Amino acid sequence: xxxxxxxxxxxxxxxxxxxxxxxxxxxxxxxxxxxxxxxxxxxxxxxxxxxxxxxxxxxxxxxxxxxxxxxxxxxxxxxxxxxxxxxxxxxxxxxxxxxxxxxxxxxxxxxxxxxxxxxxxxxxxxxxxxxxxxxxxxxxxxxxxxxxxxxxxxxxxxxxxxxxxxxxxxxxxxxxxxxxxxxxxxxxxxxxxxxxxxxxxxxxxxxxxxxxxxxxxxxxxxxxxxxxxxxxxxxxxxxxxxxxxxxxxxxxxxxxxxxxxxxxxxxxxxxxxxxxxxxxxxxxxxxxxxxxxxxxxxxxxxxxxxxxxxxxxxxxxxxxxxxxxxxxxxxxxxxxxxxxxxxxxxxxxxxxxxxxxxxxxxxxxxxxxxxxxxxxxxxxxxxxxxxxxxxxxxxxxxxxxxxxxxxxxxxxxxxxxxxxxxxxxxxxxxxxxxxxxxxxxxxxxxxxxxxxxxxxxxxxxxxxxxxxxxxxxxxxxxxxxxxxxxxx
Numbered sequence: 122x123x124x125x126x127x128x129x130x131x132x133x134x135x136x137x138x139x140x141x142x143x144x145x146x147x148x149x150x151x152x153x154x155x156x157x158x159x160x161x162x163x164x165x166x167x168x169x170x171x172x173x174x175x176x177x178x179x180x181x182x183x184x185x186x187x188x189x190x191x192x193x194x195x196x197x198x199x200x201x202x203x204x205x206x207x208x209x210x211x212x213x214x215x216x217x218x219x220x221x222x223x224x225x226x227x228x229x230x231x232x233x234x235x236x237x238x239x240x241x242x243x244x245x246x247x248x249x250x251x252x253x254x255x256x257x258x259x260x261x262x263x264x265x266x267x268x269x270x271x272x273x274x275x276x277x278x279x280x281x282x283x284x285x286x287x288x289x290x291x292x293x294x295x296x297x298x299x300x301x302x303x304x305x306x307x308x309x310x311x312x313x314x315x316x317x318x319x320x321x322x323x324x325x326x327x328x329x330x331x332x333x334x335x336x337x338x339x340x341x342x343x344x345x346x347x348x349x350x351x352x353x354x355x356x357x358x359x360x361x362x363x364x365x366x367x368x369x370x371x372x373x374x375x376x377x378x379x380x381x382x383x384x385x386x387x388x389x390x391x392x393x394x395x396x397x398x399x400x401x402x403x404x405x406x407x408x409x410x411x412x413x414x415x416x417x418x419x420x421x422x423x424x425x426x427x428x429x430x431x432x433x434x435x436x437x438x439x440x441x442x443x444x445x446x447x448x449x450x451x452x453x454x455x456x457x458x459x460x461x462x463x464x465x466x467x468x469x470x471x472x473x474x475x476x477x478x479x480x481x482x483x484x485x486x487x488x489x490x491x492x493x494x495x496x497x498x499x500x501x502x503x504x505x506x507x508x509x510x511x512x513x514x515x516x517x518x519x520x521x522x523x524x525x526x527x528x529x530x531x532x533x534x535x536x537x538x539x540x541x542x543x544x545x546x547x548x549x550x551x552x553x554x555x556x557x558x559x560x561x562x563x564x565x566x567x568x569x570x571x572x573x574x575x576x577x578x579x580x581x582x583x584x585x586x587x588x589x590x591x592x593x594x595x596x597x598x599x600x601x602x603x604x605x606x607x608x609x
Contacts, residue, residue, distance in 0.1 A: 124256035128190035175408035181249035254412035265412030272439030277481030502584030
């Protein structure tokens with residue numbers, strides 16, 4: 122196993138040090154060098170019956186010595202998190218509108234943990250599961266995936282990441298058991314980036330509670346690192362719920378066969394391929410959560426230079442659909458997101474990075490798109506039946522010899538780009554053959570004000586489940602289940 126610091130992305134080797142503390146057994150705190158043969162054991166709590174192995178919000182936390190990513194609450198001398206021990210809510214003054222500050226009660230598990238962990242180190246603490254995501258495998262697949270979210274200012278990167286952390290933010294009546302971890306490099310204590318970090322914590326809690334007093338998050342502030350992590354609890358055999366119409370002998374028989382089939386596949390694909398040490402070693406197999414980490418940077422960085430590391434698993438390039446359907450030559454918005462996407466795809470192709478293309482805000486252009494295309498887009502976005510199907514070695518190599526027909530998403534996008542061709546659009550169209558997959562994503566019921574305003578419904582995002590599962594290379598029913606009776 123080869124681990125990296127999930128914050129600065131540096132490889133962890135014998136020259137690097139980690140400090141581990143378990144909130145359930147704080148007396149067993151330890152600092153150790155990251156020797157390859159020791160780190161898979163040292164990162165866990167040494168108490169054998171400790172229940173922290175698959176915990177996110179409590180249990181084991183670590184920090185990487187001399188990591189360049191510092192605690193957002195570091196004031197130059199120590200970590201200062203407002204509030205007293207045991208408090209679950211902290212009052213912050215947040216600038217929702219220009220020069221108008223409002224006091225809000227921010228509640229997020231990270232605040233309590235950072236207050237209770239040792240305050241004498243400037244490096245940022247992170248949960249054990251996030252470190253495990255950088256180096257561990259579940260049989261043939263990685264426990265976690267690390268994705269670069271790239272794109273111009275206002276393309277929709279921030280909304281995408283925040284909605285992914287919202288358990289009720291996925292369209293289609295699906296529910297997810299998920300946790301999250303949020304980190305931003307804030308520079309000076311209590312600057313604009315710090316307030317943005319607190320806003321993100323606050324908005325995330327409001328969404329998790331199903332609150333209707335929501336606000337539109339501001340774009341990512343200038344800075345080199347904003348990390349949004351989603352931890353999905355795995356389902357045993359996918360969705361176990363039966364629709365009312367299937368509650369009969371035939372339905373139960375089908376469900377039994379499906380569970381048997383999935384159990385057999387899990388044994389062949391995961392258990393048989395698990396390493397000898399994983400099965401018979403002193404540590405044994407350990408529970409895990411599917412982990413998806415988004416590295417989001419402000420659009421200004423992409424508009425000027427490439428600042429992201431090459432060690433991330435995949436690149437997701439985001440484009441605002443309004444630029445596709447309302448050309449600048451016809452009085453539409455600037456084509457900045459298309460221009461930035463062309464530049465980022467060009468670099469990714471040169472480096473042989475796996476790329477996704479995400480088209481956002483499609484709901485704003487459905488009239489221009491036409492009824493037939495809109496119907497196709499909705500069907501493509503909300504169909505979870507083929508999400509994350511394992512393509513396998515044979516399929517991948519077959520497509521190298523016998524190229525597959527372009528996807529429906531690619532055919533649609535090529536048609537849209539060809540309607541008003543210019544240099545950027547033609548270059549983007551030419552780059553599509555190098556893109557692994559294209560996703561259509563938009564959010565209903567999105568707040569329109571930057572200050573808290575009562576909403577009639579909570580935001581839900583179409584196409585998000587498909588994108589998230591493809592990023593992690595898993596099937597939808599490994600993490601999702603139906604909330605509405607009768608939807609199978």
